[in-house]
Amino acid sequence: MIPFVDLKAQHAGVRTEINDAIQRVLDSCHFTLGPEVTAFETEFASYCQAQEGVAVNTGTSALHLALLAAGVGPGDEVITVPFTFVATVSAIQYTGATPVFVDIDPRTFTMDPTQIRAAIGPRTKAIVPVHLYGQPADMDPILAIARERGLVVIEDAAQAHGAEYKGRRAGSMGDMGCFSFYPGKNLGACGEGGMIVTSNPQFARTMRMLRDWGAEKKYHHVLKGYNYRMEAIQGAVLRVKLRHLERWTEARRAAAKRYDRLLAESGVSTPVAMPYARHVYHVYAIRTAHRQVWQETLEAKGVQTGIHYPFPVHLLPAFGDLGYAAGRFPHSERAASEVLSLPMFPELTEAQSAQVSEAVRSLAATSDLCAAGA
Structure with missing residues (x-):
């Protein structure tokens, strides 16, 4: 039987490196966030041609925090596509905002930019194009409309690690880009994981607080936040896999x-x-x-x-x-x-x-x- 995805074959090629990375975390006894996660944030953000990375526990959490950092909340509308995994839409609803759909381009399965203007209303706050199947959406017209109307663009790049649009890496073109490291992804963890990349330091600062109960430092809770922290073992594993x-x-x-x-x-x-x-x-x-x-x-x-x-x-x-x-x-x-x-x-x-x-x-x-x- 030819498998749809062969994770065992991939793991066999990096087993020793991964075992060493996991042992390093076990020896450090630093199991949540910490130096391995921080290093992975820096390395993955650089790979994506972005300035900052914020590691979280899932790709869904990445979308949720990006929307919150952009100020999306109850009463707002966010434009996206209906041909995507449900997490894209669920994350919008987590904020209290309403998803507004536009159709896809049938050639690419990604957002049809010609339909966006008709979907924009007085409550529209953001656009979430989905880079489906590993191909980026047609970003230039999407970004042009967003700039014209003052909208935030959050790339759902959960399936697009390393994809490029006119030489620009997926995740680096909008205000923020969100990735999933679910095991079957092109860059997959040994479990769950996610990342937001951005070149906006204020967005990054807000998301770092939100992922850790809204704390600016321990017990100093500035925002109402969440437990969306990445585990250190996943950061260490992903650092190994990023090299490949x-x-x-x-x-x-x-x-x-x-x-x-x-x-x-x-x-x-x-x-x-x-x-x-x-x-x-x-x-x-x-x-x-x-x-x-x-x-x-x-x-x-x-x-x-x-x-x-x-x-x-x-x-x-x-x-x-x-x-x-x-x-x-x-x-x-x-x-x-x-x-x-x-x-x-x-x-x-x-x-x-x-x-x-x-x-x-x-x-x-x-x-x-x-x-x-x-």
Whole structure:
């Protein structure tokens, strides 16, 4: 069976380094925040071309604190997309603000900038573009609109570690950029973790207080805060993995090129890497109108797949109170019904890529014959 993600293969290559890093933390007995986390903040912020990093316990916490630092709260509105993981929208609601959706560009699965102006109202406070699947949103027009209207831009870069837009790293273009280090991410912890990067020192100062119960120093609580601190072991592990991230990223990009080549002229809709982007392929998502059959058949052929994501947020029962009906965001809804993610990880071999591609090509040919017969 070819796995969708092979974390064991990745861990095997860095096991000794990670074991040494964890032992260093155990020996120090400094288990929360501390020097390992501080060092990781500096190193990751530099990698993202930002001045400051604020490490937290999850990517969701990163989004929450970035919104709070931007002054988002009850009565405000925040523009984002419905084709994303629910954490993007939940973090907005945690602040008491209301998410306002715009549809995606069907080529990239990211925010369509042409729809933003119509969504801006008197209560709009921020825009949260999502760099989905490892490709940055089209940031220049988004940033231009934000500057024109005095809006804060918070990049949801949870799937875009090392991605670039016109040479600028994901997370460095807006006022703040938020990352997740969930284990399956391009840069994944041995557990949970998150980070906000920014070049605004005031935002960084506010978020550092908010993550640690609002304390400026011990027992001096300036703000009403949260327990969102990163554990030292995760900081140490992520420092090790960050040193390998560029190599892993290039391996992902090479695997994507193999898929592109092997699936060319098959009729399969493959990812579109925009000319402005360095796509880092957190996910390699194809599209098919026969997704359930394809997924079941590929599984039977020894190929695991994933779906990111099967429902747009506005149609999930948990977010029915937002009042959006089916048909409101057609590109998001169609993508949610068609996307199918193929195996993608740095250690994916040429033989595995060929096996996956042959199985997909066979399905595409069969589907074409069925469609022609119908």
